[in-house]
Amino acid sequence: MEAIDYAVPNTVKEAIEILSSKGDKARILAGGTDLLVQLRGGRFSLDTVIDVKNIDALNTYTFDSSKGLEIGAAVELYRIYQDPELSEMFPGLMDAATLIGGIQIQGRATFGGNLCNSAPSGDGIPALIAHNAVCNISGPKGDRQMSVEEFCVAPGRNAMDNGEMLVSISVPIPPKGFGSNYQRFIPRNEMDIAVVGVGTSVILDDSGTKFESARISLASVGPTPIFVSDAGEFLAGKEVNDDNIAQAAQMAKNAASPISDMRGTIEQRKHLVEVFTRRTLVESISRAKGLEIQALWKFTSNTEGEN
């Protein structure tokens, strides 16, 4: 790795000053699980890495039963999934947090970093979109908010301007009748990049027989994570049945625009979008009905056989 400077600001303001003065020669370091690999691989050249873990707002998460969950951008994944209160309330986030990398990666990696890295395959992003999460961004011109589905604009690129940084992610309290799930397809059992990832959430009416609303989001099948708003809108007000789930899955398939690469072909990926949209909707519905959630680290139904 080329020589760099290391900055450890204590406030968001200081971090923004460094970011603004250095332009694209400075980047934020949270868990480093993407940044250090990319830096070592020469994907970009930096003067400075800005370690934000000394900034309270980035290194803490708060949960308030009226305001919701606010996850500092540098909070490691394991801190989120170790909190039993959160794992019950935000199951889709837990699915993602427990399958990003292995245990060592989860000791460092963050939802904030996953989002800022803006990879089409980021496992955390469809889960955040399913949970209707919002980015809290600070920059030289002040603070602004943006929904997670608006954040990624191209592979590795996001909607933040020079000098701006992600401070935290706000996740609303799930209403009654809510269930969510994230699943991905990988040829291995663990430690792989999604061929396809799907995050869904549903809100069911009191009887559990109708969708009040639904959100469906896809990873690894386009230049950015994709929010399939029309499939969710289609389900709103509809009966919970196989036909409607299949139609929503078809709409998700139509929204996918994958490429063929070493991980999978266009045809396979489109097919998988349909399958995984259906599977995650079924799981979200079962969670919304309060049926038993599988142990968090046994998060998917497609990991059969020996490790």
Add this chain to the structure above:
Amino acid sequence: MANVHVKTTINGNPVEYLCEPRQSLLEVLRDVLNMTGSKEGCNDGNCGACTVSVDGRIVNSCLVLGVEAEGKTITTIEGVATAEGLHPIQQAFLENAALQCGICTPGFIMAAKGLLEQEPDADEERIRHWLAGNLCRCTGYDKIVRAVMDAGERMRAK
């Protein structure tokens, strides 16, 4: 690009060193402190050979900067055995022949320690899932998993 003075705790001892910001914790351990027990496999967070514990949590030391160790408490493979002898995990690895070339072993032992100290009753599935971030190219994993299960039994008996 000046060197940075870092004060940290490694295997219970206060340690100070100078390092360049670009150096990983793994490079600092191996090249600055001559603690070569932690291995460099892939250097990009896939293989787990460089696993160490930072403030009680296992991480890949190749993906931590040496400067980030400031004020932290680090345990490496060198801190696992005590004056009384090998750690039960090390003993179980030996007796179950859970290694061949040995390059992955420090990482597996550090990872297993991170699990069994929290969950000595972890079952096989839990152990296999936990060790997914550690790669081995010779034993075929089965003996490693058996050794960790055996170590869990030994630690429960204590």
